[in-house]
Amino acid sequence: MMDLKFFTNFSEHSIADLNEWHEEGKKIAGIYCIYAPVELIRAAGIIPISLCGKKQDPIKDAEKELPPSLCPLIKASYGYAVTDTCPFFSFSDIIVAETTCDGKKKMYELMQKIKPLHLMHLPHTQNGQAALDYWKAGLHELEEFLYEHSGIKVTEEKLRECIRQENLLRSELHEIMRLATDPKSPLSGSELMAVQESKSFTVYPESYLKALRKLRGELEAHIASPEAENNGQLRLMLTGCPVGKGSEKVIRIAEELGARIVCMENCTGLKGMTMPVDEQGDPFEALAKRYLQIPCSCMTPNPGRFESIREMIDTFKVDAVIDLTWTGCHTYNAESTLISRFTEESLDLPFLHIETDYSESDVEQLRTRIEAFIELSQ
Numbered sequence: 001m002m003d004l005k006f007f008t009n010f011s012e013h014s015i016a017d018l019n020e021w022h023e024e025g026k027k028i029a030g031i032y033c034i035y036a037p038v039e040l041i042r043a044a045g046i047i048p049i050s051l052c053g054k055k056q057d058p059i060k061d062a063e064k065e066l067p068p069s070l071c072p073l074i075k076a077s078y079g080y081a082v083t084d085t086c087p088f089f090s091f092s093d094i095i096v097a098e099t100t101c102d103g104k105k106k107m108y109e110l111m112q113k114i115k116p117l118h119l120m121h122l123p124h125t126q127n128g129q130a131a132l133d134y135w136k137a138g139l140h141e142l143e144e145f146l147y148e149h150s151g152i153k154v155t156e157e158k159l160r161e162c163i164r165q166e167n168l169l170r171s172e173l174h175e176i177m178r179l180a181t182d183p184k185s186p187l188s189g190s191e192l193m194a195v196q197e198s199k200s201f202t203v204y205p206e207s208y209l210k211a212l213r214k215l216r217g218e219l220e221a222h223i224a225s226p227e228a229e230n231n232g233q234l235r236l237m238l239t240g241c242p243v244g245k246g247s248e249k250v251i252r253i254a255e256e257l258g259a260r261i262v263c264m265e266n267c268t269g270l271k272g273m274t275m276p277v278d279e280q281g282d283p284f285e286a287l288a289k290r291y292l293q294i295p296c297s298c299m300t301p302n303p304g305r306f307e308s309i310r311e312m313i314d315t316f317k318v319d320a321v322i323d324l325t326w327t328g329c330h331t332y333n334a335e336s337t338l339i340s341r342f343t344e345e346s347l348d349l350p351f352l353h354i355e356t357d358y359s360e361s362d363v364e365q366l367r368t369r370i371e372a373f374i375e376l377s378q
């Protein structure tokens, strides 16, 4: 049986690697979103590390400066910054941020007083040449900011190499996630989440890719072995806001109740693994196109999310959909109405919208709702 410890304890390996990287005098960039073009950051000799807050602890400190009505992800992210209690934030020399939702962009105005921060202006439409040109110009502005901090010029050759590398990582992770299409796959939703999340803490992509390939080989061998059994569980898709270690209560409850999360459409899941960057042509144009197509609810309209959901439901043979949104996340909460109609009316599948935060205060209430949903969906 495969050993997942490497992935479940990935942040510890990462801290050791980041320490080594810093001691060599090299730079680290904190990022908060999958719109951050990691290929460009790496091509400037800087390691991008995810700083998205997923735990309840730092929220009370953030609420001294931010309204309690903001989503927990924003408050946790800011709370870690003001209390300096996240080793990844401490390691970050610079922050790369984007104007996605309103709460995040106003939080960044406060955060820029703590660390040098570059805000990329993201258009909120994916349509038209003007939006693409604007975003592409933003990539060049980011390139300048990165150069100011690392002193390393982005060359076309290096950028192409980083694009190839990130495409390989995303595609290998995607292949691992696709193994969950087989009911004999041994990975639980919490394990899928740990593997998915590991990418955002990767310092050395080559060794990470090797570990992913090894894991895929082990999983494939297990699925093909005679002792692998069809788990026969209700197959759930999780969509909505990003989820990670510390904010996974819905995954945990669904699995304690005997269902299995077989795919996650959110940003910590497949949304960040699909859509390779075109390796031909102008690399800045290719990056701009790929990143602008990310189907986040901050885009309007946001047709890509419906398409991804439809495709994943088919591929992963999903029986029912849970849309998990954080309290205070207006865009995902509002989009939930459209996602619910699409799932129930067009795809004829059971749908449950859960709006919650990072606290454990509603766990029993959630358990009752999820249990009833699982029973109805069998």
Ligand code: SF4
Binding pocket: 032, 033, 034, 035, 100, 101, 241, 242, 267, 294, 296, 297, 298
């Ligand atoms: S949900 Fe949207 S804003 Fe949040 S990490 Fe994903 S892409 Fe970024």
Ligand code: SF4
Binding pocket: 071, 072, 073, 074, 100, 101, 102, 103, 104, 241, 242, 298, 326, 328, 329, 330, 331, 332
């Ligand atoms: S979960 Fe929603 S409100 Fe929170 S940071 Fe992401 S998009 Fe913004």
